[in-house]
Amino acid sequence: RSRISSTVTFITSEQATNLRSVMPDVSIRESITKLGDFQYLKSVTEDPGDGQTTKESHSLVFVSDDKFAWLPARLTKPIGIEDNTATVELDIPDDWPNSTANGEAIERNELRVVNLKDYPDYELPKQNIDRSGKLLSKDDMSNLPNLHEASVLYNLKDRHYRDLPYTRVGDIIVAMNPFHWIDGLYSGEKRRFYNDNLVWNAIKKEREMKKKIEAGKGELQDSFFQKPVDMFDPHVYETSAYAYHDLMTNNQNQSILVSGESGAGKTETVKIVLTHIATIESSIFGTVNPTEDTGALEQPEIVSKILKVEPIFEAFGNAATLHNNNSSRFGKFTSIYLDKKEDKECGFDSVYSVAGSSFVTYLLEKARVVSHGQRERSFHIFYHLLNAPKEFKASVWDGLKDTTQESFSYLGSTEINHIDDRSDSQLWEEIQISLATIGFEGERMISLMRALCIVLQLGNQTFSPDPHDAEGSIISSQDELLKLSLLMGMEPTVIEKAITKRKVKAGFEWIEAKMTAVDSKDSCDALAKKIYAQLFEMLTESINESTAPTDLDVNINSSDHKYGCISMLDLFGFESFKVNRFEQLCINYANERIQHRYVVDNFISVKEEYEREGIDTFDVSDIENSAVLKLLEGRMGVFSILNDECVRPKGNAESFVYKLKTIHRDSYKLVVKKLDRPWEFGIKHYATTVKYDARNFVTRNNDQLPKDVLECVCKCTNDIIRSRFETIAIERAKQPTGIRRKMGATSATVCTKFRTKIIALMEFLLTSKIRYIRCIKPNENMSPHTTDHLVTMRQLGSAGLVKAVNIAREMFPNSLSHDKFWVRFKCLTKLNIDENLDVKEQVSIILNEQFKDKLPSSGCHDCFYRVGATKVFFKPGQLELIESRRATRKHKAANIINNQAKAYRKKKNFLTLKRGAILVQALARRKKEQAELKKKKEVVLAIQCAIRLARARRTLQKKKEDRAATIIQNR
Ligand SMILES: Nc1ncnc2c1ncn2[C@@H]1O[C@H](COP(=O)(O)OP(=O)(O)O)[C@@H](O)[C@H]1O
Ligand SMILES: [Mg+2]
Numbered sequence: 001r002s003r004i005s006s007t008v009t010f011i012t013s014e015q016a017t018n019l020r021s022v023m024p025d026v027s028i029r030e031s032i033t034k035l036g037d038f039q040y041l042k043s044v045t046e047d048p049g050d051g052q053t054t055k056e057s058h059s060l061v062f063v064s065d066d067k068f069a070w071l072p073a074r075l076t077k078p079i080g081i082e083d084n085t086a087t088v089e090l091d092i093p094d095d096w097p098n099s100t101a102n103g104e105a106i107e108r109n110e111l112r113v114v115n116l117k118d119y120p121d122y123e124l125p126k127q128n129i130d131r132s133g134k135l136l137s138k139d140d141m142s143n144l145p146n147l148h149e150a151s152v153l154y155n156l157k158d159r160h161y162r163d164l165p166y167t168r169v170g171d172i173i174v175a176m177n178p179f180h181w182i183d184g185l186y187s188g189e190k191r192r193f194y195n196d197n198l199v200w201n202a203i204k205k206e207r208e209m210k211k212k213i214e215a216g217k218g219e220l221q222d223s224f225f226q227k228p229v230d231m232f233d234p235h236v237y238e239t240s241a242y243a244y245h246d247l248m249t250n251n252q253n254q255s256i257l258v259s260g261e262s263g264a265g266k267t268e269t270v271k272i273v274l275t276h277i278a279t280i281e282s283s284i285f286g287t288v289n290p291t292e293d294t295g296a297l298e299q300p301e302i303v304s305k306i307l308k309v310e311p312i313f314e315a316f317g318n319a320a321t322l323h324n325n326n327s328s329r330f331g332k333f334t335s336i337y338l339d340k341k342e343d344k345e346c347g348f349d350s351v352y353s354v355a356g357s358s359f360v361t362y363l364l365e366k367a368r369v370v371s372h373g374q375r376e377r378s379f380h381i382f383y384h385l386l387n388a389p390k391e392f393k394a395s396v397w398d399g400l401k402d403t404t405q406e407s408f409s410y411l412g413s414t415e416i417n418h419i420d421d422r423s424d425s426q427l428w429e430e431i432q433i434s435l436a437t438i439g440f441e442g443e444r445m446i447s448l449m450r451a452l453c454i455v456l457q458l459g460n461q462t463f464s465p466d467p468h469d470a471e472g473s474i475i476s477s478q479d480e481l482l483k484l485s486l487l488m489g490m491e492p493t494v495i496e497k498a499i500t501k502r503k504v505k506a507g508f509e510w511i512e513a514k515m516t517a518v519d520s521k522d523s524c525d526a527l528a529k530k531i532y533a534q535l536f537e538m539l540t541e542s543i544n545e546s547t548a549p550t551d552l553d554v555n556i557n558s559s560d561h562k563y564g565c566i567s568m569l570d571l572f573g574f575e576s577f578k579v580n581r582f583e584q585l586c587i588n589y590a591n592e593r594i595q596h597r598y599v600v601d602n603f604i605s606v607k608e609e610y611e612r613e614g615i616d617t618f619d620v621s622d623i624e625n626s627a628v629l630k631l632l633e634g635r636m637g638v639f640s641i642l643n644d645e646c647v648r649p650k651g652n653a654e655s656f657v658y659k660l661k662t663i664h665r666d667s668y669k670l671v672v673k674k675l676d677r678p679w680e681f682g683i684k685h686y687a688t689t690v691k692y693d694a695r696n697f698v699t700r701n702n703d704q705l706p707k708d709v710l711e712c713v714c715k716c717t718n719d720i721i722r723s724r725f726e727t728i729a730i731e732r733a734k735q736p737t738g739i740r741r742k743m744g745a746t747s748a749t750v751c752t753k754f755r756t757k758i759i760a761l762m763e764f765l766l767t768s769k770i771r772y773i774r775c776i777k778p779n780e781n782m783s784p785h786t787t788d789h790l791v792t793m794r795q796l797g798s799a800g801l802v803k804a805v806n807i808a809r810e811m812f813p814n815s816l817s818h819d820k821f822w823v824r825f826k827c828l829t830k831l832n833i834d835e836n837l838d839v840k841e842q843v844s845i846i847l848n849e850q851f852k853d854k855l856p857s858s859g860c861h862d863c864f865y866r867v868g869a870t871k872v873f874f875k876p877g878q879l880e881l882i883e884s885r886r887a888t889r890k891h892k893a894a895n896i897i898n899n900q901a902k903a904y905r906k907k908k909n910f911l912t913l914k915r916g917a918i919l920v921q922a923l924a925r926r927k928k929e930q931a932e933l934k935k936k937k938e939v940v941l942a943i944q945c946a947i948r949l950a951r952a953r954r955t956l957q958k959k960k961e962d963r964a965a966t967i968i969q970n971r
Pocket of ligand 1: 181262267324328
């Protein structure tokens with residue numbers, strides 16, 4: 001589910017420090033305000049003052065243009081209401097010549113009168129301008145204040161010009177092909193940054209948080225909408241890091257769908273992502289050398305093996321085209337299997353480590369084997385082989401020794417002899433090593449190369465009418481036929497007969513039909529294509545055998561195994577050319593399926609949730625495509641009618657198109673025009689309407705070698721070719737005959753096989769979490785920094801990006817259950833809310849209060865939030881707004897508590913001091929009193945003594961006197 005990124009994000013102070021130290025040039029780096037444990041980190045460009053704030057900026061608009069799609073302009077006069085026109089002056093920026101491809105001369109300040117009827121809602125799309133008056137650029141396009149085609153185009157253009165190839169649209173990464181390797185963009189340091197922040201540290205933090213919550217110590221943490229990635233420059237490493245992260249935390253399979261047209265950078269992107277995924281595990285121990293740029297680091301054997309097989313796909317499946325010297329002419333689904341291993345040392349209980357891989361390929365453009373455009377080439381491997389050392393060539397086949405590409409008519413002359421700075425002979429060395437890793441060495445390698453020679457030699461056969469029979473034909477190049485026969489180990493006459501004559505069934509008998517020279521040539525070409533396609537298939541199987549984990553059968557398309565899986569799809573994007581053939585129909589069908597998945601995952605499930613919650617929903621009819629899918633693959637759809645036509649003895653394009661138009665005359669997805677020729681029809685695809693030319697549909701869909709050709713190839717002495725074709729022959733023999741023949745035949749057609757593969761792919765995707773990378777080719781000349789507006793716009797349309805962003809903006813990216821909302825935000829209100837009220841009402845009271853200052857003229861808050869049956873839904877930025885209020889409130893509350901605590905402590909100190917003072921005073925007083933008392937006691941004692949002395953003296957005196965008297969008396 002798409003979650004449009006929040007404009008304000010929480011990060012910890014530690015993260016903020018990391019951020020600044022590692023990526024000092026990240027645009028989002030200022031305005032950090034400390035708030036408790038968390039910091040609010042806000043992009044400078046997220047300033048609410050952005051976009052259309054000044055009077056000046058209101059007059060800055062885009063106007064449509066035939067050559068540049070959209071041009072920036074300034075309104076010079078108020079809009080003429082009566083005639084619906086506006087006068088504008090073009091406002092072409094200074095960097096225009098450097099940043100714009102196809103630099104048609106343009107007058108910088110040309111005045112133009114534009115008709116508002118040509119614009120949606122009679123409004124000119126506004127430019128996004130920042131405070132300094134410059135065009136505003138966002139790393140997440142859903143944050144553009146004015147969002148439309150033109151703003152998306154100029155945002156991408158600006159970033160591409162500044163060497164920032166990646167831009168986010170919610171969860172999708174849009175990748176503009178930079179056409180030059182940007183310094184540091186794929187460095188070990190960059191990888192480590194994403195690994196640390198999005199994988200290892202993120203997982204640790206989440207686990208701690210979970211533990212706290214489980215222990216009842218944490219409340220619903222701020223992290224529930226925390227998305228650390230919002231702070232980083234968008235990058236495909238974030239997609240791969242998140243895939244690994246989610247695999248670690250949810251044990252759920254992950255898929256990354258990379259789409260785009262030829263030359264947009266899909267294959268490079270998949271390589272970048274694949275290399276990253278393969279090395280994430282090792283980064284946990286810090287083995288990635290941070291200054292190392294190439295990604296070549298100490299790798300487990302399986303990882304280097306997986307990376308080494310890539311050149312095989314490139315050599316056999318890529319070719320130089322007008323738009324891309326290294327264009328892959330097939331689709332590829334790469335799965336990396338990861339084994340969950342216990343590993344307490346690393347701080348996590350277990351980590352996923354790469355255990356193997358598997359590859360599924362789609363629709364190899366085998367027609368390229370027999371013909372290619374001027375200034376283009378056939379598949380690379382032929383040129384690599386012809387540039388191999390002479391001795392090797394001689395060991396493959398004598399006839400190859402002194403040949404060059406000009407010796408073979410399928411190749412012809414070409415000026416291209418380098419692919420991305422490496423010559424064909426250098427690439428030959430590389431491919432030899434790669435082939436050896438999957439077991440193609442010695443005789444097996446020779447056999448494979450000889451099979452390639454057979455393909456090339458088939459192309460050297462020429463045909464002419466049979467001098468003895470004007471209806472038939474013969475091979476006129478007898479020398480070349482002899483060479484071919486030596487290569488195939490067969491009699492020349494057998495080959496000639498198989499190619500120039502056809503056995504057909506007439507009633508119960510087989511008769512020999514003659515073929516014209518043109519038909520014979522076609523038959524020869526068909527054989528060459530079939531052999532090459534079989535070699536490619538065989539190599540894919542060998543690669544799978546050699547890289548898949550030993551206990552996994554990759555042929556069983558199941559996710560029921562012990563491995564976690566991260567998969568990447570590199571498939572041709574949606575195509576619409578002047579003439580669209582059968583292959584375009586298949587490619588566009590695959591893209592329709594992927595689009596369907598995308599819409600279901602991102603919009604339909606959300607729409608259903610909104611409906612359950614009783615919230616008005618958005619319209620997805622623009623991008624929802626089940627009607628097209630039904631037209632294509634439904635019970636009586638395009639594929640089914642075509643298959644029927646293929647089993648009819650005289651099936652042809654006209655009758656196929658006629659049936660299609662009759663059966664689907666009411667379908668609004670089938671485009672029928674009066675001026676269509678009988679073999680033409682159109683389909684309204686989600687991206688655009690495509691007109692197809694059905695003339696080759698029946699043969700291309702059938703794609704079966706005639707029986708006699710097949711029997712002939714099965715006798716070939718080349719063991720690779722023989723074994724492949726024998727298998728085909730055995731399968732063909734198993735096909736039902738009689739009434740069930742039709743079923744058997746249709747199950748073998750190209751469209752049925754392709755559909756089966758795509759459905760299997762979709763089923764796999766259903767079990768996985770899908771992420772999208774949309775590659776865009778900014779210009780046709782492969783030049784860096786420049787953007788061709790029309791080329792880019794075409795791709796934005798095909799990818800359905802603008803529509804998707806617009807819908808995404810209508811959605812509510814954040815939601816919270818009523819209970820959680822109440823617990824979290826009741827602190828915001830001072831109102832005395834009745835505890836007995838229903839929680840929905842309580843929540844509504846808080847929200848009403850919170851948004852009362854923002855009440856728009858409509859008098860309702862729908863543009864900010866909606867209260868559903870069980871949840872509250874927020875438009876972008878609104879939850880963050882009340883979150884920030886809550887944080888402020890918490891901050892204030894924390895201050896109050898802090899102050900109270902301080903006061904309490906001070907008072908306590910004071911009281912202690914006071915008590916101390918009193919005690920000291922008392923002690924002092926006591927001491928003084930004691931001294932005085934002592935003195936007094938002494939005095940009293942002295943007095944007492946004196947008195948007692950006097951008294952005693954007196955008594956003694958008396959006693960003395962009494963005694964004396966007695967003595968006297970006795971005498
Ligand atoms: N990320 C990138 N950085 C630099 N150059 C790139 C990048 N991606 C693609 N390219 C260039 O663009 C060319 C075409 O890319 P490729 O992946 O083959 O396109 P696609 O697979 O979509 O046809 C490559 O040969 C390479 O020169
Ligand atoms: Mg490619």
